[in-house]
Amino acid sequence: MQQMLQLMFSMQMDMQRSLRQEAASAIVNNTSTMITTINQPMNAGHCTICLTAIADTVLYRCGHLCVCYMCGLNLRETRSTTGVKYPICRAPVDDILRVYQSSRNGELI
Structure with a gap:
């Protein structure tokens, strides 16, 4: 013990x-x-890596919602081969989760 x-x-x-x-x-x-x-200045809601696409992917480990799906896939793939970490908080990217916003009559809920 x-x-x-x-x-x-x-x-x-x-x-x-x-x-x-x-x-x-x-x-x-x-x-x-x-x-x-x-x-x-950064545009709120945009990917922090490519700066053009809408951020729609959560990174597993740190929980940040700040990358687009394609950049998230690239982070996950390069992490497995080179050990690259998320550039903002330096947390390892174990997996990614794509999220979607719900809307009713054109308004976000």
Whole structure:
């Protein structure tokens, strides 16, 4: 029992360490790109990758609804081969879920 607790604690510490390293790396590497992108307005509801299509896909792991279906498919496929993560929050993309808006008489509900 004690060995199991020590192993779980060790795994938790390793996970926290890797998250801290990843966050620090993202901050250091993306400081210059963040400054240039803050000044550019984004269209709400549009894909954050291609910036043209409507965002209709939820990313499984982070839960963000901010990419179109095609960009979501590309993220999922490239993640399995190269380990690419979602560029906004750096969460791994395990799967995608396409969502649809309901409407009644042309109004969203």
